[in-house]
Amino acid sequence: MNMQLLSARDPGWTEWADVIVVGSGIAGLTAALRLKDQVERVAVVTKDELKAGSTQWAQGGIAAALGEGDTPAQHEVDTLVAGAGACDLEAVRVLVGEGAEAVRELIEWGADFDKDPDGNLSLTREGGHRRDRIAHADGDATGAEIQRALMEAVRRAPEILVFEHAMVVDLLTATDGGVAGLTIHVMGEGDADGVGIVRTRAVVLASGGLGQVFSQTTNPAVATADGMAIALRAGATLRDLEFVQFHPTVMYLGEDSRGQQPLISEAVRGEGAFLVDWDGARLMEGVHELRDLAPRDIVSKAIMKRMLETGHPNMWLDARHLGREFWERRFPNILASCKQHGVDPSVDLIPVAPACHYASGGVRTDLWGRSDVPGLYATGEVACSGVHGANRLASNSLLEGLVFSRRIAEVLPGELRQLEDPAPGLGAGRPLVPGAALKQLQETMTTKVGVLRNATGLAEAIDELEQLGDTPATEIDPAAWEATNLLTVSLALAKSALLREETRGSHWREDFAERDDAGFAGHFDLRLRDGETVASFTPAPATDPKTTTMAGA
Ligand code: SIN
Numbered sequence: 001m002n003m004q005l006l007s008a009r010d011p012g013w014t015e016w017a018d019v020i021v022v023g024s025g026i027a028g029l030t031a032a033l034r035l036k037d038q039v040e041r042v043a044v045v046t047k048d049e050l051k052a053g054s055t056q057w058a059q060g061g062i063a064a065a066l067g068e069g070d071t072p073a074q075h076e077v078d079t080l081v082a083g084a085g086a087c088d089l090e091a092v093r094v095l096v097g098e099g100a101e102a103v104r105e106l107i108e109w110g111a112d113f114d115k116d117p118d119g120n121l122s123l124t125r126e127g128g129h130r131r132d133r134i135a136h137a138d139g140d141a142t143g144a145e146i147q148r149a150l151m152e153a154v155r156r157a158p159e160i161l162v163f164e165h166a167m168v169v170d171l172l173t174a175t176d177g178g179v180a181g182l183t184i185h186v187m188g189e190g191d192a193d194g195v196g197i198v199r200t201r202a203v204v205l206a207s208g209g210l211g212q213v214f215s216q217t218t219n220p221a222v223a224t225a226d227g228m229a230i231a232l233r234a235g236a237t238l239r240d241l242e243f244v245q246f247h248p249t250v251m252y253l254g255e256d257s258r259g260q261q262p263l264i265s266e267a268v269r270g271e272g273a274f275l276v277d278w279d280g281a282r283l284m285e286g287v288h289e290l291r292d293l294a295p296r297d298i299v300s301k302a303i304m305k306r307m308l309e310t311g312h313p314n315m316w317l318d319a320r321h322l323g324r325e326f327w328e329r330r331f332p333n334i335l336a337s338c339k340q341h342g343v344d345p346s347v348d349l350i351p352v353a354p355a356c357h358y359a360s361g362g363v364r365t366d367l368w369g370r371s372d373v374p375g376l377y378a379t380g381e382v383a384c385s386g387v388h389g390a391n392r393l394a395s396n397s398l399l400e401g402l403v404f405s406r407r408i409a410e411v412l413p414g415e416l417r418q419l420e421d422p423a424p425g426l427g428a429g430r431p432l433v434p435g436a437a438l439k440q441l442q443e444t445m446t447t448k449v450g451v452l453r454n455a456t457g458l459a460e461a462i463d464e465l466e467q468l469g470d471t472p473a474t475e476i477d478p479a480a481w482e483a484t485n486l487l488t489v490s491l492a493l494a495k496s497a498l499l500r501e502e503t504r505g506s507h508w509r510e511d512f513a514e515r516d517d518a519g520f521a522g523h524f525d526l527r528l529r530d531g532e533t534v535a536s537f538t539p540a541p542a543t544d545p546k547t548t549t550m551a552g553a
Helices: 026-035 072-082 089-108 142-155 226-233 266-270 296-310 320-330 332-340 397-415 435-448 455-468 478-499
Strands: 014-022 042-045 160-163 166-173 179-186 195-205 244-251 274-276 315-318 350-359 362-364 376-378 522-529 532-539
Touching (some): 014 026, 026 042, 026 142, 026 195, 166 226, 166 478, 195 226, 226 362, 226 478, 244 296, 296 350, 435 455, 435 478, 478 532
Parallel strands (some): 014 042, 014 195, 042 160, 195 376
Antiparallel strands (some): 244 350, 315 350
16 A cells, blocks of 8 residues: 655645545545546545544445345335435435445455355345345444455555545635645644645545534544535535434443444344333334334334333343344354443343434435536545435445445546646635534534424524634644534534424424425535525425336335
């Protein structure tokens, strides 16, 4: 691997690349690997180590119609049902149609998925899937295996330049509004003096999600909405931000626990675990025909409802009957994580509560990953390709990164811009909030923009967030850049959540309890105008499978 030590540069250094990929999970590394033979200079920039993003934490797996008797059409139906009428049908068809081939390529690149005794891929089921179609690796370490395979493939491709510990501060545009470069800070290199410029002809954002907006999340600490914020500042549109998915079964560690929380994969329910309340009653009985494997939003809501009714801070997952041997073989990492917190799941109930897991919205893209800024592409969780709608189907996220990065690599080389000079004055001196604002921001977002929302709380949240923005940072450092990015995106999220006066998918309004297609079939788009985030509504027909299913589903 060609590791470039940016820290060796003088302050104010400049570099160049044909394409800069921001982020090093499945979406970023796939894009880099597919682009490397097509352009002269591809660079991957990541603000931590190459492996630090969300991909390596994925437990359950990657969904694709790989099993006997399964078809893209059936995967499409399940994706649309989970998406609650808000998916983009064309994008879903791309995802499910190209998914199996993309997973096969991943296997060619070295990803080693679990097999059954006959040597076929071992496929499991998760919430919302009516078929076994989730490929997994090392039982419950799918993301880690994919990350390993991709990192090794990148190591075998020394022409890909890799910049670790390099935080992208801003996108720079040329006078025509298209991409011209990035400002990058080398982590640990003091204040703004450490910022240099990488000029480039295209940027692929693959920088992950916004999980750190909330106090409890399954996302790693690096998920600070940087990609969404820099894209917004550069003129891109953010879409569907209000659709933040809360994973139903995140291990409850007490109300004071903050930051990344241990995930108990849906695959555990896929293998037969079930939810119970404090009296031992089955929680999902009578709630949905798929019971514990209902789409994620439905399970999260059932848990939250019972928590609110009973005043308990958590419910329980019962997986005792799976037995110790099964736990050790199928879910070794989840077992270890439970044990680390004093729970033996073959003997004890696991305390669980919903926590922030995934941003279904993000930088709006077309079917080829293009944003509306020329030369700026987005893929993976940072993007809103339209495949997830109001609620992502389990294990479609790794697949989305894979499929749309391949698509970007198909069109980008033919669309490369000239190397342009950044327009003067860009990226300099914008107001920042201090890193210390993060705690209050997370508190506000968790209590007022979390799983259960209403107009009063959302309006209060917007006020509180705006007030946070009134206290400027006295120091310019990565914590201030991250807190400012989170604040920008939190405000946009809270504004679209307030405007969407209905309940749909993962957006749950207690004051508007029903889905309202007449008023809200479509998307809230957010853009920056004169420093203010402005929302507009783009109507789109509801995409429910009963009216849109491909023949043969
Ligand atoms: C899980 O394993 O439950 C998470 C998988 C996903 O988010 O798709």
